[in-house]
Amino acid sequence: MHDIRAIRENPAAFDAALARRGLSGLSSQILALDEARRAKILAAETAQAEQNRASKDVGAARARGDDAEFERLRALVAQTKADIARLTEEAAAEDAALRDLLMTIPNLPLADVPDGADEAGNVELRRWGSPRAFDFAPKEHYDIAGVKPGMDFAMAAKLSGARFVVLRGAVIRVHRALAQFMLDTHVNDHGLTETWTPVLVKEEAMYGTNQLPKFAEDSYQTTNGWWLIPTSEVTLTNMAAGEVLEEAALPIRMTAHTQCFRSEAGSAGRDTAGMLRQHQFEKVEMVSITTPGTSLAEHDRMTGCAEAILQKLGLPYRVMVLCTGDMGFGATKTHDLEVWLPGQDTYREISSVSVCGDFQARRMNARFKAPGGKPEFVHTLNGSGLAVGRCLIAVLENGQQADGSVELPAALHPYLGGRTRISADGALV
RNA sequence: GGAGAGGUGGCAGAGUGGUCGAAUGCGGCGGUCUCGAAAACCGUUGUCGGUGUGAGCCGACCCAGGGUUCGAAUCCCUGUCUCUCCGCCA
CATH class of the missing domain: 1.10.287.40 (Serine-tRNA synthetase, tRNA binding domain)
Structure with a gap:
């Protein structure tokens, strides 16, 4: 606000x-x-x-x-x-x-954010890694032979309808390994505090991080008034709501692995195949609460934390600065990480890292003060570190072999009991 | 889910209709004393909003929202949270 x-x-x-x-x-x-x-x-x-x-x-x-x-x-x-x-x-x-x-008025873009009407106006900052050269036509994740037994959209449709998935066996094992790997990396290498939060929240929390009042149709509400979080940005950031934090306690850096729920209203027909866009998915989120003077440096740091995950997994990506027309409601500046998906022959968003200035803090009345000073609004940042499902897609598509098996990144091997690949018939071996 | 108790300033804790934004203690800040510190003593110490160049003035806030009253921290209703006991339960 x-x-x-x-x-x-x-x-x-x-x-x-x-x-x-x-x-x-x-x-x-x-x-x-x-x-x-x-x-x-x-x-x-x-x-x-x-x-x-x-x-x-x-x-x-x-x-x-x-x-x-x-x-x-x-x-x-x-x-x-x-x-x-x-x-x-x-x-x-x-x-x-x-x-x-x-x-209902969005945040103001920082001066160095590029102008633009839509995603075509986004500017590439840098690239890391280069897409692998395939000597066969790479498939989308849901078409890879070794993946098929473990990714069941028909079963999910029976239970819940479109945009859900049932995962089994090797595939869910890799999914789980990815989440563990991300959390461990953030905690051990990046110094974030692992946090576990509710996924059902009060309305005021949804106002605090600006899902409400404008984007009510994007989220789900229970019959008794709770909202299902579309991201743990909601719970992690709102922990600062109403607080006056000691300046010395900042920055507060948190990470959480939660289920996220999105109605995907307005995306009918988009990404309907595979598990790229689901109503329910898992995300490892990062949130920082900082002072005004340190939030921009924190933004770069947080972007680096997300990049580190992709680098350790050996997944090629590029970093984009979103233009004014593509930025989210609460952001003053956003970096998107786009991972290379050979099945789609393109880069797709896997992380979005935003600095919100005092925009959310003012909504939440989240403040800090220096000893003897007056309370001031904190700055808030949030970023995916990363979307687990999309990361799974990237690992599967980038690791696929001509025979339908999948070679898994070395960083995951310790999380898979030393196993290194999914065989063409779907076994973790 | 049932029964009971309770939510007052940074903390503890008074206050049951009328200068109560709120006693007192602790803590914080300033001062006296001291070579310095401690102790003791004195003073001071909430937030938000409106208004004014300013000193200031005004309004709101004692969990939240309603109500009663000329007047509510105090009485009534609803909600919510915490604690204790019972039940159920991953």
Whole structure:
């Protein structure tokens, strides 16, 4: 959420930054609401102050036994009561109107974010590794002979419908190994604190990390009002909600491996084959809570943590900076990691690392303070480290052999009891 | 799921209708004393919003939301969380 004071002080800068995201001239609307709101607050508070004074006089009149004055004042206050109720309600409504508007306005892009309308405007920062040369036509993951027995979409459809999968045997073993490997790497090499969180959360948590109010249709809600997290960014980041953290405790670096649930509304027809886009998937997430002065360096660090996973697995990838038109709602800057998928002959997103500045912190009221200092909003960052299912796809497609077997990355061997490949008939050997 | 108890300032803990934003203690900060420190003593010490150049003034907040009342931390209702006991359970 945006700082209304900042908009008040420099509406032109606010509009200019939002224009880069294709939103124009919002400041005048916001400032009009803000003025209306402040006028109502002033009116309501003035009325309330008068009543408070009168109420004290009532008490004083009674204390000295002045019954006539007591009754007179009592009637007077009773009379103005309705007015105060009305004014207070109006003030609250104005306040809510402004807040509702501010909650739906995306974060401002940093100056070095490239302009662009959609993903075509993203800029490649660097590449790592080179796609393997195949002497046969590489298949998509779900068509690889050794994978087929362990990846059952028909069974999942029977249980749950489209965009689910049942995994068995060697395939799920590799999937599990990947998650373990990612967590161990983040904990041992990158110093993140492993965390386990609920996947059902209150509505306010979803507001804190800006899934709500704008993107309600992307997530699932239970009948009693919980939301299923679309990413553990929600739980990890909201741990800071309402807190005033000691500056010395920052940065807080967390990682969690959780189920994620997404309705994928609006992606009908996209990536319908295979397990690239599912309603339920696993992700190892990274979240950092930092000070304003350190968040940009943290962004690069976090990107590096995600890259390290791909490098250790020997998976070729490229790092993109998302342009203004492709960035997520809460981000000021985002790096996407795109892994090479030979079956699709293209790079596909496997991680997204964003720095949100104080945008989420303001929504959550997450602050820190230096000793003797005033509380300030923290900066929040989140990134996938990595999407486990997509990483599985990458490992399978990049390791596939002409005979339908799959060679697995050396980094995973210790997690597979020393086994190194999936045979063409689907066994882990 | 059932029964009971309880949620007050950084912490502990008073306060059961009227200058209560809230006693007291601890902690924090400033000072006196001291070569320095401790102890002792004195003073001070919440957050958010509105308004004002400013000192300041005003409003809100004693888990949350409603209600009663001229007036609520205090009374009533609902929700929520914590604790104890029982039941059930991976």
